[in-house]
Amino acid sequence: MQQREATSDLASSGGARGGQMALDAAQASPTPAIAATARILARLKDQPGPLLPVLHAVQHELGCIPAPAVQTIAEALNLSRAEVHGVITFYPHFRTEPPARHKLEVCRAESCQAMGGERLAEHARAALGCDFHSRTLDGEFSLEPVYCLGLCAQSPAVMIDGRPQARVTPDKLDRLLARTREARS
Numbered sequence: 001m002q003q004r005e006a007t008s009d010l011a012s013s014g015g016a017r018g019g020q021m022a023l024d025a026a027q028a029s030p031t032p033a034i035a036a037t038a039r040i041l042a043r044l045k046d047q048p049g050p051l052l053p054v055l056h057a058v059q060h061e062l063g064c065i066p067a068p069a070v071q072t073i074a075e076a077l078n079l080s081r082a083e084v085h086g087v088i089t090f091y092p093h094f095r096t097e098p099p100a101r102h103k104l105e106v107c108r109a110e111s112c113q114a115m116g117g118e119r120l121a122e123h124a125r126a127a128l129g130c131d132f133h134s135r136t137l138d139g140e141f142s143l144e145p146v147y148c149l150g151l152c153a154q155s156p157a158v159m160i161d162g163r164p165q166a167r168v169t170p171d172k173l174d175r176l177l178a179r180t181r182e183a184r185s
C-alpha cells in the first residue's frame, strides 16, 4: 500500500516541473518514438499528475513504452529515468516491449495445480523457451500465469488469445500452440 501511495505521489508531482527545453528538442527528433512521445507530452504534461496519463497515451500509441520514450518523459517531467521506470514496472499493465502476437495464460490456481498444472506449466516454459511474464524470442507468444479460469472441474486449464481450453495435457498444449502459429501463417 505504501509503495502504491509513493508511486501515486510521484506520478502526480512531475508536471509542475516540466522541462520545456527538453520537450522542444524531443518534438524535433527524427526518432518516431521520441517525436510521438513529445507530442503526447505537449498535450498532457501540464495537467495535474501527468505521468500516468502520459504513460497510458504512449503505450496506446506505440504499443509499449520503449527506452527512448522513458528518457523523453523523464526529461520533460523533470524526473529521473529510474523514477519513470519504477512507475512503469509497478503497474503490470505497462510494458517496455511490444506485445507478443499471441498470449498463453496457464492457470496456476489450486484445482489446476492438483490436476497436473505444475507439470503443464513446466512444459509451457520449455515449449516456448521463456519464463512467465516474458515472451518468446520471435515475439510470437507471451507466457502469463492466471489464477482460475472458472474451469476448475476440467483442470488443468489454459487460455490462448482469450479462448479457454480445458483438460490440457502437455501434448494437447503442443497441438494448441502449433495450431495458433499456423492460423497466423
Ligand code: FES
Binding pocket: 107, 108, 109, 110, 111, 112, 113, 147, 148, 149, 150, 151, 152, 155, 156, 157
Ligand atoms: S483453478 Fe484452474 S481453472 Fe480454476
